[in-house]
Amino acid sequence: MKKKDEYRIVEKELTRFLQANGLRKTPERYAILKEIYCHHGHFNVEALYDSMIRKKYRVSKATVYNTIEILIACGLVRRHHFDESQAYYEKSYFDSQHDHLLLDEGEVIEFCDPRIELIKKELEKTNGVEIYRHSLLFYGRKKNNHS
Amino acid sequence: MKKKDEYRIVEKELTRFLQANGLRKTPERYAILKEIYCHHGHFNVEALYDSMIRKKYRVSKATVYNTIEILIACGLVRRHHFDESQAYYEKSYFDSQHDHLLLDEGEVIEFCDPRIELIKKELEKTNGVEIYRHSLLFYGRKKNNHS
DNA sequence: TTCATTGCAAAGCGTTTGCAGTCAC
DNA sequence: GTGACTGCAAACGCTTTGCAATGAA
Secondary structure, three states, X not given: OOHHHHHHHHHHHXXXXXXXXXXXXXXXXXXXXHHHHHOOOOEOHHHHHHHXXXXXXXXXXXXXXXXXXXXXXXXXXEEEOOOOOOOEEEEOOOOOOOEEEEEOOOXXXXXXXXXXXXXXXXXXXXXXXXXEEEEEEEEEEEOOOOO | OOHHHHHHHHHHHHHHXXXXXXXXXXXXXXXXXXXXXXXXXXXXXXXXXXXXXXXXOOOOHHHHHHHHHHHHHOOOEEEEOOOOOOOEEEEOOOOOOOEEEEEOOOOEEEEOOHHHXXXXXXXXXXXXEEEEEEEEEEEEEEOOOOO
C-alpha cells in the first residue's frame, strides 16, 4: 500500500478516536501522525521533533509527547523501551505484533514466535490472570564465523 | 541456606572478582553486598540507599551506583527495567535465571519457561548471531472470576 | 464565548560526572 | 606515597508540568 493511502486510513482512525473521546481535532495531532506514518522503523521523540522542525513545521516537544500518548491509546503507535533511558516508538496499525532482537552492532531484527502466545496462555491459566501486553527482547552480537 | 552462609559465599566471590580485576576491596563494597543479600525480592537504588542510611551506614548514592555495576559484572546482581523510568535489581547468585509477570495490583510473579531457550537457539541459528541476554515481561491483572 | 490544547520554560527524577579529600595497597 | 575510590553537589537527558496565550467547537 502507498504511504498516502496508509495515511488516509489512520487519519480516519484518529478522527474516530478523537470524536469518540471528546478530544479536539487539532492540526498538530494530524501533522504528527502524518510524520510518523511517512517514515518506517523505530524513532524517538527527539528524532520525530527534529524531523518536523526541519520541515518548518512548528511544534513543541510537549505536544509531541502529548500526541504520542493519544496515538498509543488508539492503537496507531507502539512504545518500546529498548535501552534503559529513553522510549522508542513505531507505527503499529498495519504491522502485527512482533518482538525484537537487538544487536550490539546497532541492528534491530524483528521476529514473531507463536510460542510466546502459548507461554502467555499457560501463565494466564496457572495464575488466574489476564495478560494484556508483553515485551520480549533478545540481546546479541554478530557471530564471528571463524571461531 | 542461612543468610549468613550465603553472604560468606558471595563475599568470597566478590573478593575473587576484585582481585582478579585489580580493584580495591573497600568496606563500602562489602557493606552494599551484605545489604543486598540480607533482603529478598526486587529493590531500586533509592530503597537500598535508604535502608543503609537508616542503619547508620554512611554511603553515597554515587558509590551505590558504582558498586552495583561491579556486582552485576561479577554475576552477583541482576538488573531489570520493569517500568520505563527506573532500574530494579535483585541478587542473582543462588537463583536461576527467570522471567517476570507484573500485575497491575503490584504483585510480581517469577516464572521460568524452557521455550524461551528454544526460541533463543532458533534465532541464533537463523540470524547467525550469539545471544547473551534476554528480557521477557508479561503485564496483566487479576482475573475477575464472576465474569 | 469557552475551555481543551498549544508553546515555552521550568521543574522532576533517576542516573552520571567532576573534583577535592581519603584510604587501600 | 600513590592513585583508586569515596562523598558531595552539580550536571545530564528524557519526560512532565505550570501557565498564559491560542484557537477548535
